[in-house]
Amino acid sequence: MTAALSSQPDSSGGHRRYDPLETEQRWQAHWKDIDLDRTPVDGDARTPFYALSMFPYPSGSLHMGHVRNYVITDVIARVQRMRGHAVLHPMGWDAFGLPAENAAIERGIDPAVWTDRNIDQMKDQLARLGLSIDWTREQATCHDDYYRWTQWLFLELHDGGLAYQKEAQVNWDPIDQTVLANEQVDADGKSWRSGAVVEKRLLRQWFLKITDYADALLDDLEQLKGWPERVRTMQANWIGRSKGAEIRFHLAQVDGASTQPDQDITVFTTRPDTLFGASYVVLAPEHPLVDAITTDDHRSSVTAFRDLMSTLSNEERTADDQPKRGIPIGAEVINPVNGKRLPVWIADYVLADYGTGAVMGVPAHDQRDFLFARRHELPVRVVIQVPGADEHLVDGEAWTEPGVLIHSGRFDGMPSDQAKEAITSQGSKEGWATPKVQFRLRDWLISRQRYWGCPIPIIHCESCGAVPVPRHELPVQLPKDVDLSGRGGSPLAQLESWTSVPCPCCGKPARRETDTMDTFMCSSWYFLRFADPSNREAPFTPEAIGRWLPVKQYVGGIEHAILHLLYARFFTKALRDRGLLTIDEPFERLLTQGMVQGVTYRNPRTGRYVAPNQVTDEGDPRDPDDGGELEVLFEKMSKSKYNGVDPAAVIDRYGADTARMFILFKTPPEKDLEWDDADVEGQFRFLQRLWRLVESACTESDQRVSLAKDQSLELPATLTNAEQDVRRAVHTAIAEIGEDLSGDFQFNTAISELMKLSNALSGHLAGVDPAVRQEALSVLIRLMAPFAPHLAEEFWSRLDGEASVHQQSWPQHDPSALQKDTIELVIQVKGKVRGSLQAPANADKETLEQLALASDVAVKWLEGQPPKRVIVVPGKLVNLVP
């Protein structure tokens, strides 16, 4: 059986050539036959290890970014298997989303058909990489046996009070009469399809209350020790917790106002300690109170100002170079802490949807307020001592640091920290302040007015309201007979036969919810489904989750640092609180791999990208159009930059093992990788050197090795120097690679250790004891197996190894093999290396010091004077300080 699987001799002689394509195809077929990658069954006693790549969108073609992602995860999965873990390494498809719908609009293809065809294509491409994925657990979020449970989980959140509806803005295309996703709106605010200026419209939409978990999502970042620091910071910034107080300013009677409502303006501030320095209060132009409190003499200018604001896009309104615009509205409020009257303004720099949409202006201690006050000639009152300036500002800037209070009545002399509490607490007693924690994080808008998504399982009834579709009626399937012209609003809303249903509660005619869910919903729980992939009764069982989750190692792009990872964490916590699982966090360790970049030719004058095959001379690249010199850069691979490298082409030429080795060796996984054909070639050469090494062990009589179980040899009692050298190289490699693959994964140095081992063995196996040779090759092949799985398997088989190399255990290093009799002792003089000598490895400090002092180097550099100080680092160096 095994012999039949081996490479055929090539026609030119007895020696075999390395033919990666033939070898890889043969082993991939064999592994499939023996079901090598199947996840161990539930009763398996080994410690579970869940390795997961972020699943892809099935665009139809695999790119290098995918390859890098899945190869990294695959190596981790393979190493953990050999280390004796029960490994779960699944794959699926994040299959709902706009591209399928666009294909339908443009080419009339059913999105389901288009998506499934793409999945098939990408699976074929993935198969060639030799990934040890258990495909029996495959999931696609657009299949109803998956989205049924997405709907089920939505209802769980709904039951838990975490799903609700409210009015929110959408992008409305007035020509196509449809809602656009943010990505479909150009930078200049126009529709990607019709080119019409996109309008903002208010629509009643579904939200998830992720803000209920803001504190937990922030605090639990502490636990995620296995996450990159920068991802944790990004999430913390996104959640954006700030502590402060809400302060209520009561409206004052104003002369000339016909009526004044008995109203408060509530502001949020993180600096209650600066309350005495307030010189005005500003509302967002959209603030609901503006109409009611604007005085008659200001009404026309206020209306004009608000109209101007509503026509500006967000970008225009928040542009850096814009001065802070605003106008007074006539009303006045009383500063509750000192009774001063302050004017009320509206201004563009106040955001309606953060805090209370109102701010107290303290120009002396907030830079924005300062600029605003200077522009509109509002008073600046210093109430925090400014160092070196007594009571005034220096440098024409606000003083925003905490400090000691002045001009603040009985709070004078208090440091900011204390004053914040004292002023808030006085306000609480007097009823004008409330301590408040404010978050930047907003509730998650999940409604999409699109077809190709998971339908929200709700029925709207005039008498019963929003009624959940009963669980046993799930899934709410996407209808087939739908008009996907891209016009006339939500495709589902136009399908009367689908939308009109009886109310599950009262049976009266009712209407289905026609929004579908944000695709981030589908990807917020897929890692749970992989633990229990074919359960027809529930999305998963707590037992299955308990066995596999949390994911031990999650691998994916940094672009998901915020949204996907935050949503998945939110789902996990919400489902925990619904009693569906017991973990707090879904992903124990996270590796964010860098981009894959290609050589890019760019004309610096025109900004045009030039395809490599059009560049006139690669040494001195010039634009074929204008003859101008081109700059050579590395940028993320993309069609428009003509710098993509097709994985299939690389595999055709060198095989998957070379591609895997190159990607892992070139750079550490979290850094960007610059694709370089010469380096790929270099990896191919390395694999060929390995091939020749093993070839010799098959054919040369003084190097022959068999790894068959009944051929297992014992090491001789004493070893020659050459044999010791071989063993030292072998066991050093085990130790070093073991180190590189624990904790942080350093595949690049692991592979360089493989190269060192190969260099140490090549030409040094002839004539050494057969047991030493056998050990050396057995170790080498097992160490390379996770990286180059096909070639390792081929070697294992050719040397008569038992079963599959991928079922072998990871080698353990023998510390005694690392020992040396003598070491190179470095002699330093005042910290500079001046020479070295051979010293016994076990020599004590005194001996080493004596050896060093007696050396030629010491004699030369110390010029006969005894050193003032001698530092001995045993096994390393002696530093002589004259």
Place this chain on the structure above:
RNA sequence: GGGAGCCUGGCGGAAUUGGUAGACGCAGCUGACUCAAAAUCAGCCGGCCACUGGUCUUGGGGGUUCAAGUCCCCCGGCUCCCACCA
């Protein structure tokens, strides 16, 4: 503006966590083999100099230390995230 990360030969990158800077590879150079080329094999490969030795060198400057790529302070550059967030 706030936050995070990074900066080492021609290039990608190593460096036992304070102990020989430049492992491993790419590119380049020299030689062997060849009619020749490729492949392969052997070797060289940071700069400077009075070149069998010395000296400088990890973005720049300072400091701590017997010893600094590594620790501390100042400055510069690049990348990413957030951003009128009160």
